[in-house]
Amino acid sequence: MTIYLEDIEVGQTFSFGSYPVTREEVLEFASRYDPQAFHLDDEAAADNPIFGRLAASGWHTAAMVMRLTVDYWQEIGLTTLGASGVDELRWLKPVYPGDELRAEAEVLARRVSSRADRGVVTFRTTAFNNHDEPVMTQVANVFIPARPTESA
Amino acid sequence: MTIYLEDIEVGQTFSFGSYPVTREEVLEFASRYDPQAFHLDDEAAADNPIFGRLAASGWHTAAMVMRLTVDYWQEIGLTTLGASGVDELRWLKPVYPGDELRAEAEVLARRVSSRADRGVVTFRTTAFNNHDEPVMTQVANVFIPARPTESA
Numbered sequence: 001m002t003i004y005l006e007d008i009e010v011g012q013t014f015s016f017g018s019y020p021v022t023r024e025e026v027l028e029f030a031s032r033y034d035p036q037a038f039h040l041d042d043e044a045a046a047d048n049p050i051f052g053r054l055a056a057s058g059w060h061t062a063a064m065v066m067r068l069t070v071d072y073w074q075e076i077g078l079t080t081l082g083a084s085g086v087d088e089l090r091w092l093k094p095v096y097p098g099d100e101l102r103a104e105a106e107v108l109a110r111r112v113s114s115r116a117d118r119g120v121v122t123f124r125t126t127a128f129n130n131h132d133e134p135v136m137t138q139v140a141n142v143f144i145p146a147r148p149t150e151s152a
Numbered sequence: 153m154t155i156y157l158e159d160i161e162v163g164q165t166f167s168f169g170s171y172p173v174t175r176e177e178v179l180e181f182a183s184r185y186d187p188q189a190f191h192l193d194d195e196a197a198a199d200n201p202i203f204g205r206l207a208a209s210g211w212h213t214a215a216m217v218m219r220l221t222v223d224y225w226q227e228i229g230l231t232t233l234g235a236s237g238v239d240e241l242r243w244l245k246p247v248y249p250g251d252e253l254r255a256e257a258e259v260l261a262r263r264v265s266s267r268a269d270r271g272v273v274t275f276r277t278t279a280f281n282n283h284d285e286p287v288m289t290q291v292a293n294v295f296i297p298a299r300p301t302e303s304a
Contacts, residue, residue, distance in 0.1 A: 063211045082203065085240070087239055
């Protein structure tokens with residue numbers, strides 16, 4: 001089954017995923033993309049008044065949430081054409097090794113594009129840790145294909 | 153030399169970095185965090201009306217720009233305490249293997265936090281490819297330590 005733009009309704013919600021955050025992956029991502037000491041070193045993280053102990057890069061959290069999202073899209077038969085951007089990306093709480101992430105998403109808006117073959121859907125996504133604390137939110141604009149017309 | 157909150161001025165600009173985007177890394181990031189077909193497969197990417205050919209995940213671009221940024225911060229002696237979030241993250245143009253990214257940043261705002269030991273600096277960062285086309289922009293709020301007082 002394929003889900004098209006027309007099948008998505010404003011107010012619709014989705015709940016999905018489970019991503020175990022490992023120390024190895026936290027260190028690997030940080031060493032490559034965000035080598036600040038509190039993402040790499042236990043002592044430096046303990047000195048940081050916000051993190052307190054080794055925590056994942058916020059960009060790593062965003063990437064893990066993207067993986068949860070793409071897996072879910074594939075599960076429900078939703079393909080996208082990409083995304084134009086994200087607003088209100090907020091890192092609400094540190095994400096620590098040993099946490100397990102899940103996500104909830106809500107459709108905030110759906111609009112037809114100037115191109116007849118696609119539209120833009122605005123999703124607000126919230127990621128939670130395994131204590132049900134929200135750790136990250138974002139609002140993303142995603143291009144979704146319209147249902148092909150019979151003449152197409 | 154260490155740069156503190158008080159040393160950063162609104163309107164200040166920075167230009168930095170060079171990050172070669174490789175096909176191998178594009179595929180590796182996408183397979184792990186954003187396994188949509190147009191980030192993994194040449195044919196699927198050619199069919200995508202926005203990308204046209206294999207392109208990096210937008211989250212990969214954000215991660216590469218973070219690496220450029222952290223390297224530059226370390227070069228100039230700026231340490232942060234982390235970031236609360238990002239607004240207006242925009243993927244303006246696809247980033248392709250073979251591109252080389254650089255970045256420019258501008259200080260939009262600087263404000264003292266309720267904690268005397270730190271403040272929040274708002275940076276607008278623009279990433280360019282080697283054709284000087286802007287490929288990504290974002291506005292980030294970053295916690296920066298205040299200069300320690302003599303009594304501290």
